[in-house]
Amino acid sequence: MSGKVEMVTMRDVAQASGFSPATVSIVLNNAPLARYIAPATKKRIEDAARKLGYRPNAMARFLRSRRSQTVGVMIFDITDPFCTPVLRGIENALYQSSYVPIFADAHNQRSRFERYLEMLLEHHVEALIVVANWLFVDIQLLADLSKRNITAATIGWEVPGDSVSSVMVDNEAGGRLALEHLYHLGHRKIAVIRGPKMLIDSGPRWKGVQKFAHSVSLELDPSLVAQLPDELEANSGFEGGYRFTEELLERKKKFTAVLAFDDLTALGAIRALTKAGIKVPEQCSVVGFDDVPLSALAAPSLTTVRQPLEAMGNLAASTVVEGIKAGLEKRDWSISRHKMPPELVIRDSTKAVPAAATMG
Amino acid sequence: MSGKVEMVTMRDVAQASGFSPATVSIVLNNAPLARYIAPATKKRIEDAARKLGYRPNAMARFLRSRRSQTVGVMIFDITDPFCTPVLRGIENALYQSSYVPIFADAHNQRSRFERYLEMLLEHHVEALIVVANWLFVDIQLLADLSKRNITAATIGWEVPGDSVSSVMVDNEAGGRLALEHLYHLGHRKIAVIRGPKMLIDSGPRWKGVQKFAHSVSLELDPSLVAQLPDELEANSGFEGGYRFTEELLERKKKFTAVLAFDDLTALGAIRALTKAGIKVPEQCSVVGFDDVPLSALAAPSLTTVRQPLEAMGNLAASTVVEGIKAGLEKRDWSISRHKMPPELVIRDSTKAVPAAATMG
DNA sequence: GATCTGCCTTGAAACGATTCAAACAACGGA
DNA sequence: TCCGTTGTTTGAATCGTTTCAAGGCAGATC
Numbered sequence: 001m002s003g004k005v006e007m008v009t010m011r012d013v014a015q016a017s018g019f020s021p022a023t024v025s026i027v028l029n030n031a032p033l034a035r036y037i038a039p040a041t042k043k044r045i046e047d048a049a050r051k052l053g054y055r056p057n058a059m060a061r062f063l064r065s066r067r068s069q070t071v072g073v074m075i076f077d078i079t080d081p082f083c084t085p086v087l088r089g090i091e092n093a094l095y096q097s098s099y100v101p102i103f104a105d106a107h108n109q110r111s112r113f114e115r116y117l118e119m120l121l122e123h124h125v126e127a128l129i130v131v132a133n134w135l136f137v138d139i140q141l142l143a144d145l146s147k148r149n150i151t152a153a154t155i156g157w158e159v160p161g162d163s164v165s166s167v168m169v170d171n172e173a174g175g176r177l178a179l180e181h182l183y184h185l186g187h188r189k190i191a192v193i194r195g196p197k198m199l200i201d202s203g204p205r206w207k208g209v210q211k212f213a214h215s216v217s218l219e220l221d222p223s224l225v226a227q228l229p230d231e232l233e234a235n236s237g238f239e240g241g242y243r244f245t246e247e248l249l250e251r252k253k254k255f256t257a258v259l260a261f262d263d264l265t266a267l268g269a270i271r272a273l274t275k276a277g278i279k280v281p282e283q284c285s286v287v288g289f290d291d292v293p294l295s296a297l298a299a300p301s302l303t304t305v306r307q308p309l310e311a312m313g314n315l316a317a318s319t320v321v322e323g324i325k326a327g328l329e330k331r332d333w334s335i336s337r338h339k340m341p342p343e344l345v346i347r348d349s350t351k352a353v354p355a356a357a358t359m360g
Numbered sequence: 361m362s363g364k365v366e367m368v369t370m371r372d373v374a375q376a377s378g379f380s381p382a383t384v385s386i387v388l389n390n391a392p393l394a395r396y397i398a399p400a401t402k403k404r405i406e407d408a409a410r411k412l413g414y415r416p417n418a419m420a421r422f423l424r425s426r427r428s429q430t431v432g433v434m435i436f437d438i439t440d441p442f443c444t445p446v447l448r449g450i451e452n453a454l455y456q457s458s459y460v461p462i463f464a465d466a467h468n469q470r471s472r473f474e475r476y477l478e479m480l481l482e483h484h485v486e487a488l489i490v491v492a493n494w495l496f497v498d499i500q501l502l503a504d505l506s507k508r509n510i511t512a513a514t515i516g517w518e519v520p521g522d523s524v525s526s527v528m529v530d531n532e533a534g535g536r537l538a539l540e541h542l543y544h545l546g547h548r549k550i551a552v553i554r555g556p557k558m559l560i561d562s563g564p565r566w567k568g569v570q571k572f573a574h575s576v577s578l579e580l581d582p583s584l585v586a587q588l589p590d591e592l593e594a595n596s597g598f599e600g601g602y603r604f605t606e607e608l609l610e611r612k613k614k615f616t617a618v619l620a621f622d623d624l625t626a627l628g629a630i631r632a633l634t635k636a637g638i639k640v641p642e643q644c645s646v647v648g649f650d651d652v653p654l655s656a657l658a659a660p661s662l663t664t665v666r667q668p669l670e671a672m673g674n675l676a677a678s679t680v681v682e683g684i685k686a687g688l689e690k691r692d693w694s695i696s697r698h699k700m701p702p703e704l705v706i707r708d709s710t711k712a713v714p715a716a717a718t719m720g
Numbered sequence: 721g722a723t724c725t726g727c728c729t730t731g732a733a734a735c736g737a738t739t740c741a742a743a744c745a746a747c748g749g750a
Numbered sequence: 751t752c753c754g755t756t757g758t759t760t761g762a763a764t765c766g767t768t769t770c771a772a773g774g775c776a777g778a779t780c
Contacts, residue, residue: 009736020760025738033739036758058482059428060736062419063765070483073463078448079653088438091465095472100479103433103463105451112455119460123418123430148367238657267657274659293439294654297598297627299634369766380730385768393769396728420766423735 008054017048024049028056062124067328071320072120072128073101077108079234081264081292082309086131086155089313097321099126106132108232117141121148127320128152131313133199151323153316157200158337165323165335167316169307171201174342175208178259178287178305181344183216186353187257187285191224193244193269195261198230202261205289209259224248224255228265237261241268249276256284256353263288263295263304270300270349281351291345300348308340315340368414377408384409388416422484427688431680432480432488433461437468439594441624441652442669446491446515449673457681459486466492468592477501481508487680488512491673493559511683511693513676517560518697525683525695527676529667531561534702535568538619538647538665541704543576546713547617547645551584553604553629555621558590562621565649569619584608584615588625597621601628609636616644616713623648623655623664630660630709641711651705660708668700675700 010028014021019041026033027045034042048054062068071094075083094101102125104116120128121144128145133156145152146163153165182190192209195202213220226247228240241260248255249272258273260266266288270280278284280300288295291306315338326333370388374381379401386393387405394402408414422428431454435443454461462485464476480488481504488505493516505512506523513525542550552569555562573580586607588600601620608615609632618633620626626648630640638644640660648655651666675698686693 007736010738011736021737022739022760022762023758026759029738031738033759038758041758055478055482057423057484057736059419059422059484060765061738063417063423063736063767064738066765068419070462078444078451081653084438084444087463088465091438091463095476098479100483101463102430103447103451103461105448107452116455118415119458122415123460235653235657264657267659271659293441293595294657297595297624297654298657299627299631299659367766371766381767382730382732382769383728386729389768391768393729398728401728417766420735421768423737423766424768426735 007057008052009057010054012052013045013049013054016052017045019045028054066124068124068126069099070123070125071099071101071317072104072116072123072125074104074106074113074116074120074128074130074132076106076113076132077234078105080133081294082133082156082262082290083131085293085309086313089310089315090129090131090317091313092310093314093317093321099321108234117144125150126324129155129316129320130157131155132157133201149327151320151327153320153323155312155316162335165316165319165337167312167319167338167340169201169312169342170339171204171342172208172211174289174305174307175205176212177208177342177344178289179209179212179218181303181346181350182257182259182285182287183212183218185257185285185350188218188353189224189255189257190220191245191248191253191255191258192220192226193241193258193260193265194225194227196228196230202227205261224253228261235264237264238268238271241265242272243268245269245272246276249273249278257350258284258286260286260288263290263292263302266302266304266349267295267298270298270302281349282354285350285353287350295345296347298349303347303350304345306343306345308343312338312340367417368412369417370414372412373405373409373414376412377405379405388414426484428484428486429459430483430485431459431461431677432464432476432483432485434464434466434473434476434480434488434490434492436466436473436492437594438465440493441654442493442516442622442650443491445653445669446673449670449675450489450491450677451673452670453674453677453681459681468594477504485510486684489515489676489680490517491515492517493561509687511680511687513680513683515672515676522695525676525679525697527672527679527698527700529561529672529702530699531564531702532568532571534649534665534667535565536572537568537702537704538565538649539569539572539578541663541706541710542617542619542645542647543572543578545617545645545710548578548713549584549615549617550580551605551608551613551615551618552580552586553601553618553620553625554585554587556588556590562587565621584613588621595624597624598628598631601625602632603628605629605632606636609633609638617710618644618646620646620648623650623652623662626662626664626709627655627658630658630662641709642714645710645713647710655705656707658709663707663710664705666703666705668703672698672700 010021010024014024024045027037027042073090106113128150155167158166194206226244258269260269266286270286273280273284280286288302288304291304295302295304323333370381370384374384384405387397387402433450466473488510515527518526554566586604618629620629626646630646633640633644640646648662648664651664655662655664683693
């Protein structure tokens with residue numbers, strides 16, 4: 001209860017057990033040489049370590065072995081509800097492999113991203129996972145990492161070249177799923193809110209929508225289609241969805257459904273509809289994209305195209321851990337590019353189109 | 361573009377600049393001795409470092425100086441929307457001081473908490489911030505940390521004794537604020553959903569509610585008061601709020617407002633009311649607590665008692681950084697216990713009680 | 721010319737682990 | 751007795767910094 005606890009070092013364990021530090025190291029790490037160590041020796045060393053409460057010093061270990069047991073996790077904006085499940089997935093996978101995540105939040109700022117990258121490199125992370133949803137393109141990143149052979153993976157984003165693994169949702173399939181759902185419910189006049197140009201997701205999703213429309217000869221009225229502006233604010237989608245929907249209503253456009261770029265946009269659209277006295281889903285259906293956690297809690301709960309966010313985080317982390325292992329064992333290893341299948345989650349914000357459209 | 365980049369060490373900088381590693385270290389760290397170094401020398405060393413792209417090796421530095429530039433951030437469950445803003449606040453403050461957060465998510469499991477604590481100690485974090493909202497009480501934690509003199513702070517929680525700083529909201533004042541608001545809107549028949557016993561917040565909030573009720577001679581009908589069960593699931597509050605409200609309605613209880621333990625509970629209550637055809641806020645007001653990010657997006661947007669979550673994270677982080685500094689300079693330093701003032705945020709889920717109550 | 725004073729700069733010892741080549745002990749066979 | 755073998759254990763170097771007592775070198779003082 002009084003003075004500081006002196007750190008217990010390997011030397012202490014060696015002394016206590018009567019063997020040399022070398023032997024202790026070999027036993028405690030179960031290094032290859034451990035197979036030559038007498039069982040009795042192992043036991044005595046392990047007992048001593050336990051008794052003294054020995055904890056290896058991660059830093060000292062690193063210095064010799066080049067292993068920091070640390071992975072950098074760079075998030076573009078933790079405030080975005082998209083990130084939380086992804087982070088959970090990453091954390092969980094790393095935990096299984098006894099890696100510790102160093103958390104970096106870029107706040108959507110490039111300068112912050114770079115400074116954090118610098119810090120992560122100083123801490124010699126063994127791998128880097130970047131959760132981003134737009135084009136942070138950074139050649140420096142690519143060069144720095146692959147040269148220092150730090151395995152890296154991105155989530156929701158892809159880096160050109162073949163040095164970084166990636167995990168994404170199949171956006172095109174997702175776009176298709178969303179429109180297909182509305183179409184099968186009988187909707188024909190559908191407003192579409194496309195994502196900002198700067199987001200990599202926007203293009204493919206829209207393509208999926210168009211392709212499906214084409215396949216069933218559905219004409220998408222261009223005056224019902226809008227594109228969200230490029231914005232860095234985390235919740236700007238909500239605003240955007242709200243404004244565009246409001247505008248459509250003011251212009252007295254007719255539509256029975258809104259296909260929104262993502263869940264926040266959908267929520268914004270719903271807010272505008274509700275405010276104008278239009279009931280969702282009775283008078284107008286709304287479908288989102290992502291299935292962020294709050295979508296299930298919203299009122300009405302949101303029909304959406306689900307990205308398996310936690311699984312994506314998990315996969316990315318497992319991938320880099322695999323990459324680290326391969327590097328250690330000097331095995332060959334090539335990056336992977338995963339496209340996860342999206343899944344339609346039907347909740348309360350969509351409904352079959354009423355026999356007679358009630359909106360004007 | 362070919363082989364790996366060899367690490368640039370301080371020795372390389374020394375060689376390139378024509379000085380010794382000692383001098384380089386002194387200059388690059390701007391150590392006390394730096395005031396004796398000739399300006400020209402400094403410049404040459406700094407130039408060389410820049411040119412070679414020298415990056416200090418955090419591990420090696422630690423080994424000598426005992427400073428890992430690392431702070432452990434233990435979160436009880438990142439899935440809880442409460443945590444995100446807090447995490448943001450912590451991250452931001454640490455970033456300002458060039459500390460890097462090591463992220464640990466206990467998933468509400470004690471075993472995981474302990475394992476992570478172990479890992480954080482191995483990585484020699486210079487401080488620990490624990491975001492928890494219930495009694496994880498752990499004597500081990502206390503002993504281990506203060507003995508190894510690692511400064512620690514908790515958020516939303518307090519540790520007995522005087523070794524750990526804490527930042528909390530003033531729950532009692534918050535409870536008061538919530539009821540006061542409803543009362544001033546004219547509500548008299550108010551259902552109250554108290555928090556789970558295991559949460560430290562529950563008691564004081566309820567106490568605040570009671571005190572205010574007493575001060576205005578308002579009688580709280582015990583049959584309109586429920587307590588959420590002890591549950592570890594992150595979103596269990598929603599379920600709880602839903603179920604209790606549903607039950608009240610089934611029992612045909614009369615009330616014009618619900619005072620919920622937290623935002624999720626409030627959202628659950630709203631869901632139940634809406635499902636029963638009762639309009640919020642026209643027929644029934646609902647007030648939450650916390651002001652988690654999704655409260656503003658919910659429909660109707662939620663009136664709630666705001667905890668300054670980001671500020672709380674920020675404060676906790678600044679506090680431990682201060683503690684680290686004090687320790688380094690062998691200054692005296694005593695822990696602090698902050699109680700942040702809550703703030704009523706009026707949105708769309710509350711309204712003056714109608715002249716004639718319409719509910720049965 | 722010896723000694724003293726500042727100024728700058730540096731040698732060398734840590735820090736706590738890992739890693740091999742090498743040492744050691746014991747034993748059987750020649 | 752000597753050698754080789756087998757089965758265990760270890761000495762000593764090393765990783766990249768930091769730190770501080772000590773060193774070198776002008777110029778000033780006696």
